[in-house]
Amino acid sequence: MKYLMTTAAVLCASAAWAETPVLKVYTYDSFVSDWGPGPAVEAAFEETCACDLQLIGAGDGAALLARIKLEGARSEADVVLGLDTNLTAAAKETGLFAPHSVAAEFTLPIEWSDDTFAPFDWGYFAFVHNADMDVPANFRDLADSDLKIAIQDPRSSTPGLGLLMWVKAAYGDDAPAMWSDLSDNVLTVTKGWSESYGLFLEGEADMVLSYTTSPAYHLIAEEDAGKAAAPFDEGHYMQVEVAGKLANSDQPELADSFMAFMVSDAFQSIIPTTNWMYPAVTPASGLPDGFETLITPAKALLLSPEDAAAARDGALAEWRDALAQ
Amino acid sequence: MARRTGSVSGPTAAGTVVALILAALVAVLSRADWPVVFGAADWAVLRFTVWQATLSALFSVAFAVPVARALARRRFAGRGLLVTLLGAPFILPVIVAVLGLLAVFGRAGWVSQGLGWVDLPPLSIYGLTGVVMAHVFFNMPLATRLILQGWQTIPAEQFRLVGQLGLSPAVVFRTLEWPVLRQVVPGALALVFVICLTSFAVALTLGGGPRATTLELAIYQAFRFDFNLGRAAILSLVQLTVAGGAAVIALWILPPIVLQTGRDRPVQRWDARGLWPLDAMWIGLAAGFLLLPLGAVVVSGMIGLGQMPSSVWSSTWTSLWVATLSAGLLIALALPIAAWLAQARWGGAEALTLLGLAASPLMIGTGWFILIYPWAAPVRFALPVTALVNAMMALPFAVRILLPAMRQVFADYGRLSAGLGLHGLDLWRIVLLPRIRPQLGFAAGLGAALSVGDLGVVTLFADPEVATLPLQMYRLMGSYQTNAASGAALILLGLAFGMFWLCDAWGRRHVAG
Incomplete structure (x- = not known):
C-alpha cells in the first residue's frame, strides 16, 4: 500500500x-x-x-x-x-x-x-595572517622565518594543489629545494581548506593557505579588519x-x-x-x-591546463619527498 | 534435535555483510584500467598506516586496562554518568574532536598557555604523537567499556570468596582478573587497530605532513584526483587484507573459553579497599584527558548556537532518522551473528564482521554507486545506503559487545532452555534478550551515535535537499561560518550523545534494578 x-x-x-x-x-x-x-x-x-x-x-x-x-x-x-x-x-x-x-x-x-x-x-592564493604581524615578503623569507603555516594536501584538496603549482610556477626546478626549506615551517597538512582555516582561526597556525579575498569576508561579514593576506613578490598563483x-x-x-x-x-x-x-x-x-x-599581487602566475596536468605528478613526488624527510 | 539459535540467520547476516562489501569491490574493479602499480611510496604509506595503528591500539588498551579496573571496583556518585560520558569521544566527528583536542593540547591551547606563564615553550603535538594521541582519545573509552564489560562477567561470589580468604591484590589479579583480560584484550586490540588503520582525517590534520599518510588517503586520492579505480580497488584490498590479518591473529591468540557461573549478584570488592588512591588517579586522568576537549567543544559551540541557519535543524532531523534506521539494521545484523558465534567452538568468524570496518567507505560508496547507477538515481538511495554502511561499520563493535554476554547466557541457560524445549523467538524473548539487555542497549547506542557522526559515503550520494548534520557542518565550515559550524557541532554532539544515552540507559536500568 x-x-x-x-x-x-x-x-x-x-x-x-x-x-x-x-x-x-x-x-x-x-x-x-x-x-x-x-x-x-x-x-x-x-x-x-x-x-x-x-x-x-x-x-x-x-x-x-x-x-x-x-x-x-x-x-x-x-x-x-x-x-x-x-x-x-x-x-x-x-x-x-x-x-x-x-x-x-x-x-x-x-x-x-x-x-x-x-x-x-x-582568486589569488595567498597566506592569510592576523594583521598585527610582521609578514614575510616571499617564500624565501617565509622559509627563513619561524612562522608556522597550515596548508592543504595537494592529494585531497584543490587549494593544496594550487600551492604546489604556485611553488612550481615561481621556482621551477628549484621547487624541491624550496619545499625542503619550507618543511620546518609547515605546522601541518590538512585534508581540506576548512580544517586548515579552522586551525588558523583557533590560533594554532600563524598563517594559512587561503585566498587574497579571505580578509574581505572577515571585514564585510564580521566587521573585523584584523585579517590580512601577505603579498609575495614572486607573484601569486591564480585559481x-x-x-x-x-x-x-x-x-x-x-x-x-x-x-x-x-x-x-x-x-x-x-x-x-x-x-x-x-x-x-x-x-x-x-x-x-x-x-x-585587499592586496593586489604585482604578478599573476598560472600554468596552462596542459602544463599543470603535465607537471602534477612530478611536482607531487617532489613535494612528498621534500616534506617526508 | 532442535536447530541451534542463529545457526541459519547468523551465517546469513554475516554473509550479507561480506557480499555487500565484495559486490562493491567487484563493481569498482569492473571499471578499472590495468595495470596498477604499487610503488615504493605506497609501501611507505602501508608501513606508516600499520605502525600508527599498532601504536594507537597498544596505547589505547594499555590506558584502558587500569581505568576499567578502577571503574570495575569502585562505586561513587556520578560513576554511571562518567561511564556514559566515556562513550562521547568515540562518536564525535573527527574534525570536531581534533579542534577540541587542540583547544586543550595545541600550540595555542590551554596547556600551552599555562606553560607560557612559567616561560616554557608551547606543546607541539603535530606528527606521530598527535595522531596516536587523537586515536587514544577516540578509542581508549571504547576499549575501557569493552574491558569493563569483561570484568563484570566475573561472578560476585568469586570476589566475595577472595575477600573472605584475604587474598592479596596480586593474587586476585592472577587468579580472577588475568583470565578475563586474556579473553577481552586481544579483541579490543584488534578492534582499535582496525579503526585506526582506516583513519584518514586524523592522520592528516595532526600528522604534520606527507610522512603521516594513511592508505585511506591514497584510496581517496585514487578515487578523487586520479580517478584510477584499479588503484583504488587494489589499495582497498590491501587495507582489507591487513585488517583481516590483524583480526585473525587477535582471535587466534584468544585462549579457549572457560565460563564461570554465578548468581547475578551485585559485585562488592572486599579485596581492593586499600587501593582507592590508585584508582582515583586513573579515573581522574582518564576523565581529564577525555572531558577537557569535550568541554572545549561545548564552550565554542554555545557561542555559535545563535548563529546557526535553520537548515541545521532540518539536517538534525535527517541525521536522527538515518541513525535510528542504522541502529535498527545494526541490531538486526548483530544479534543473529552474535548468537551464532556464541555457540561456535572457534570464534574466528568474528573476523568477518571486522571487514565492514576495514572497508573504505569511499570504496563501498563508489562500488554501490556504480551498481545502482544503471538502474536508478543513486541520490534516492543516499540515506538508506548511508544507514546501511554505518550499520556495517558499527557491526564489529556490536558483535564484540554482545558476544561475551551471549556466551555466558548460553553456558548458563543453554541446557535448561533446550530441556524446556525453548527455541526460536521464545528463546530470544524469555532467555536471551533480558540477559543481554545492557549489552544490547550499549551496542544500539553506539551504532546510532556512530551513524550520527559519520560523514562517510554521504558526500558521494549527496542530495542537495537533504543533508545530514555532519555534511551541513562541513558546508558551514567551507563557507567561513566557523561559529555556526561550532554550533552545529554542539548539536551533533548533543544528538549523538542523547541517542547513545537513551539506549545505554535503557540497557543499564536492568542492572541497577
Whole structure:
C-alpha cells in the first residue's frame, strides 16, 4: 500500500513538472550551502528561465570531476560548475564536455581562450595572517622565518594543489629545494581548506593557505579588519573556477542560457560576498565596499591546463619527498 | 534435535555483510584500467598506516586496562554518568574532536598557555604523537567499556570468596582478573587497530605532513584526483587484507573459553579497599584527558548556537532518522551473528564482521554507486545506503559487545532452555534478550551515535535537499561560518550523545534494578 502511494505521488509530481524543464548543475558543496552563492543564483536564474534549476553539491572540485567520470555519458548533469584550471585538462580528456558559446569581456588578469570551459570567478592564493604581524615578503623569507603555516594536501584538496603549482610556477626546478626549506615551517597538512582555516582561526597556525579575498569576508561579514593576506613578490598563483556544458545534456539550449547568465551581472554580482572570490566579469556596480582594501599581487602566475596536468605528478613526488624527510 | 539459535540467520547476516562489501569491490574493479602499480611510496604509506595503528591500539588498551579496573571496583556518585560520558569521544566527528583536542593540547591551547606563564615553550603535538594521541582519545573509552564489560562477567561470589580468604591484590589479579583480560584484550586490540588503520582525517590534520599518510588517503586520492579505480580497488584490498590479518591473529591468540557461573549478584570488592588512591588517579586522568576537549567543544559551540541557519535543524532531523534506521539494521545484523558465534567452538568468524570496518567507505560508496547507477538515481538511495554502511561499520563493535554476554547466557541457560524445549523467538524473548539487555542497549547506542557522526559515503550520494548534520557542518565550515559550524557541532554532539544515552540507559536500568 505504501509503495502504491509513493509511486502514485511520484507519478503525479512528475506529471506536474512535465512542462517545467529541469536544468541540473553539479557544483561543489560550499556553493550550494545557505551562505554560498547557490540560493541567490537559483532564485535569479529561475526568474528568467521558466525552468527548475537544480544545483547539486558533489563534494569539492576534484570530487566533481570524479563524479562526472563515474556517471560517464549517462550523467543527468547538464552543466558542471566549479572545476579549476588544474583539473580542466583531465576533464577535457573525458570527451564528455561540449564547447561553450559564452562571449564576455572577462576581467581576469590573464587572457582567456578556452573553448570548452568558461570562467565564473577567480582568486589569488595567498597566506592569510592576523594583521598585527610582521609578514614575510616571499617564500624565501617565509622559509627563513619561524612562522608556522597550515596548508592543504595537494592529494585531497584543490587549494593544496594550487600551492604546489604556485611553488612550481615561481621556482621551477628549484621547487624541491624550496619545499625542503619550507618543511620546518609547515605546522601541518590538512585534508581540506576548512580544517586548515579552522586551525588558523583557533590560533594554532600563524598563517594559512587561503585566498587574497579571505580578509574581505572577515571585514564585510564580521566587521573585523584584523585579517590580512601577505603579498609575495614572486607573484601569486591564480585559481580560475570554470563551468562547462556536458555534451550529452538533454537541455542544451537551457545549459547555454545558464552559461550566458553565469557571466551576466545578475550572477556575477552575487559572487564576491557569497563565494568570496573575484567575479570573472566585474559587474556594472563594481566590487563591494571593502574589496579595495585587499592586496593586489604585482604578478599573476598560472600554468596552462596542459602544463599543470603535465607537471602534477612530478611536482607531487617532489613535494612528498621534500616534506617526508 | 532442535536447530541451534542463529545457526541459519547468523551465517546469513554475516554473509550479507561480506557480499555487500565484495559486490562493491567487484563493481569498482569492473571499471578499472590495468595495470596498477604499487610503488615504493605506497609501501611507505602501508608501513606508516600499520605502525600508527599498532601504536594507537597498544596505547589505547594499555590506558584502558587500569581505568576499567578502577571503574570495575569502585562505586561513587556520578560513576554511571562518567561511564556514559566515556562513550562521547568515540562518536564525535573527527574534525570536531581534533579542534577540541587542540583547544586543550595545541600550540595555542590551554596547556600551552599555562606553560607560557612559567616561560616554557608551547606543546607541539603535530606528527606521530598527535595522531596516536587523537586515536587514544577516540578509542581508549571504547576499549575501557569493552574491558569493563569483561570484568563484570566475573561472578560476585568469586570476589566475595577472595575477600573472605584475604587474598592479596596480586593474587586476585592472577587468579580472577588475568583470565578475563586474556579473553577481552586481544579483541579490543584488534578492534582499535582496525579503526585506526582506516583513519584518514586524523592522520592528516595532526600528522604534520606527507610522512603521516594513511592508505585511506591514497584510496581517496585514487578515487578523487586520479580517478584510477584499479588503484583504488587494489589499495582497498590491501587495507582489507591487513585488517583481516590483524583480526585473525587477535582471535587466534584468544585462549579457549572457560565460563564461570554465578548468581547475578551485585559485585562488592572486599579485596581492593586499600587501593582507592590508585584508582582515583586513573579515573581522574582518564576523565581529564577525555572531558577537557569535550568541554572545549561545548564552550565554542554555545557561542555559535545563535548563529546557526535553520537548515541545521532540518539536517538534525535527517541525521536522527538515518541513525535510528542504522541502529535498527545494526541490531538486526548483530544479534543473529552474535548468537551464532556464541555457540561456535572457534570464534574466528568474528573476523568477518571486522571487514565492514576495514572497508573504505569511499570504496563501498563508489562500488554501490556504480551498481545502482544503471538502474536508478543513486541520490534516492543516499540515506538508506548511508544507514546501511554505518550499520556495517558499527557491526564489529556490536558483535564484540554482545558476544561475551551471549556466551555466558548460553553456558548458563543453554541446557535448561533446550530441556524446556525453548527455541526460536521464545528463546530470544524469555532467555536471551533480558540477559543481554545492557549489552544490547550499549551496542544500539553506539551504532546510532556512530551513524550520527559519520560523514562517510554521504558526500558521494549527496542530495542537495537533504543533508545530514555532519555534511551541513562541513558546508558551514567551507563557507567561513566557523561559529555556526561550532554550533552545529554542539548539536551533533548533543544528538549523538542523547541517542547513545537513551539506549545505554535503557540497557543499564536492568542492572541497577
